Amino acid sequence: xxxxxxxxxxxxxxxxxxxxxxxxxxxxxxxxxxxxxxxxxxxxxxxxxxxxxxxxxxxxxxxxxxxxxxxxxxxxxxxxxxxxxxxxxxxxxxxxxxxxxxxxxxxxxxxxxxxxxxxxxxxxxxxxxxxxxx
Numbered sequence: 001x002x003x004x005x006x007x008x009x010x011x012x013x014x015x016x017x018x019x020x021x022x023x024x025x026x027x028x029x030x031x032x033x034x035x036x037x038x039x040x041x042x043x044x045x046x047x048x049x050x051x052x053x054x055x056x057x058x059x060x061x062x063x064x065x066x067x068x069x070x071x072x073x074x075x076x077x078x079x080x081x082x083x084x085x086x087x088x089x090x091x092x093x094x095x096x097x098x099x100x101x102x103x104x105x106x107x108x109x110x111x112x113x114x115x116x117x118x119x120x121x122x123x124x125x126x127x128x129x130x131x132x133x134x
Contacts, residue, residue, distance in 0.1 A: 009096050010089035012128030013110045013118035019044045022053060022077035026064055029055060029076050040107050042116055043080050052109060052116065053082035086111045087120060093129040096120060 019042045020029055029041060043053030055076050063079040064071050087096050087108045100106060100122060110118035 006093045007129055008089060009087055009091045009093060009110055009120050010118075012093060012124045013089065013120040014038075014124060015118045017042050017109070017116060017119050019116075020055070020076060022046070022075065022080065024076045025072050026060055026074045026076060026079065027071040030060065030071060033057070040119060040121070041076075042109055042119065043076055043082065051083035052086075053077070053080040054084045054107060054109065055080045056107060058106070081105075084109060086116075088112065089117060093125050097122070097125050100125075 016036070018032060018036050018038060020032060022043045033039065033041060039057045041055045043055055045052055053076075059079045059081065060071070063069075064074050085099065085103055085105060085108050087099070087110055089110050089112050096108070100108070107119060107121045109116045110120055
């Protein structure tokens with residue numbers, strides 16, 4: 001076992017997150033994902049008592065493409081995950097990776113002062129979080 005400091009979620013999270021309305025159709029969401037170069041989108045809360053949602057490429061593959069549904073006729077809210085587990089930016093990336101494994105998730109919004117400040121994924125944890133890859 002190593003005493004290596006792996007860093008925090010803040011060190012590897014993506015801060016340019018895109019939020020969409022859950023009533024948006026999946027085809028439009030895919031166009032946004034392609035434009036911003038993202039594999040996930042945050043789904044906005046409808047009001048202050050609602051929770052955030054998360055739309056992943058894998059949701060679209062499993063719940064739209066694999067089921068032969070027309071993406072222009074499916075709303076984001078039909079295929080998104082909601083509510084989602086969230087992490088703090090100061091969380092140790094080892095605990096974040098463990099949480100992903102324990103709950104079977106691959107992405108999580110990063111929340112600070114009740115606002116989304118980023119998103120983190122296994123991909124980012126490994127490529128941005130591991131030291132000395134440069």
